[in-house]
Amino acid sequence: MTPRDQVDPARHRPDRLPRSFFARPVLEVAPDLLGCHVTHAGVTVRLTEVEAYAGQIDPGSHAYRGPTPRTRVMFGPAGFLYVYFTYGNHWCANLVVGHEGSASAVLLRGGEVVAGHDRAGDRRPGMPHRDWARGPGRMGQVLALGRDETGRDFCRPSIGEPVDLVVSPPKGEVDRERIRTGPRVGVSGPGGDEKVFPWRFWLDGEPTVSTYRPGVVRRRPRTVTT
Numbered sequence: 001m002t003p004r005d006q007v008d009p010a011r012h013r014p015d016r017l018p019r020s021f022f023a024r025p026v027l028e029v030a031p032d033l034l035g036c037h038v039t040h041a042g043v044t045v046r047l048t049e050v051e052a053y054a055g056q057i058d059p060g061s062h063a064y065r066g067p068t069p070r071t072r073v074m075f076g077p078a079g080f081l082y083v084y085f086t087y088g089n090h091w092c093a094n095l096v097v098g099h100e101g102s103a104s105a106v107l108l109r110g111g112e113v114v115a116g117h118d119r120a121g122d123r124r125p126g127m128p129h130r131d132w133a134r135g136p137g138r139m140g141q142v143l144a145l146g147r148d149e150t151g152r153d154f155c156r157p158s159i160g161e162p163v164d165l166v167v168s169p170p171k172g173e174v175d176r177e178r179i180r181t182g183p184r185v186g187v188s189g190p191g192g193d194e195k196v197f198p199w200r201f202w203l204d205g206e207p208t209v210s211t212y213r214p215g216v217v218r219r220r221p222r223t224v225t226t
Contacts, residue, residue, distance in 0.1 A: 060191020
């Protein structure tokens with residue numbers, strides 16, 4: 001047992017998914033997360049939509065070209081959080097999975113707030129309930145996940161931390177026949193190839209699943225010289 005896995009029994013959460021659940025191939029973990037609950041800062045979200053990313057074998061992954069200061073946590077062991085900033089105002093949360101060095105992660109793309117409704121409403125004012133965590137940026141906001149949460153271990157209690165981060169199993173059986181797969185949202189280039197990377201997973205019929213939009217290749221404007 002490593003120091004990371006040594007848990008104070010007095011603080012143990014029996015409903016917390018173990019590290020072994022996440023230390024598996026990303027394409028196994030991702031669909032198994034559907035229906036699971038993520039709790040942080042007083043709000044709990046039931047996951048209805050996720051996306052899988054597979055590190056240096058996946059051109060859609062932030063880790064495709066190797067470790068950087070931002071992506072270093074992805075190359076570590078499973079069970080840690082990777083949070084990144086995008087589009088100038090959104091924090092998106094990923095659960096690091098797989099074996100150490102694989103840089104695999106699952107993006108939390110959509111879900112239903114099932115606890116902490118007052119706090120969720122304060123963080124998403126004026127938005128209907130179904131949209132509170134519909135999309136990865138909204139998910140990050142409603143769960144109050146940002147830069148400071150990158151590197152957080154969600155497989156053990158946070159000793160000395162004012163808030164805890166917990167990923168727990170579904171409350172009841174998940175109908176596997178409802179699981180759908182397709183291309184990842186907003187991923188352009190080879191990583192957006194729906195035949196090669198149908199790595200978005202969602203529960204059919206859930207109103208909290210985001211709308212699919214293909215990726216757009218952004219080209220730099222041509223410089224005109226005279």
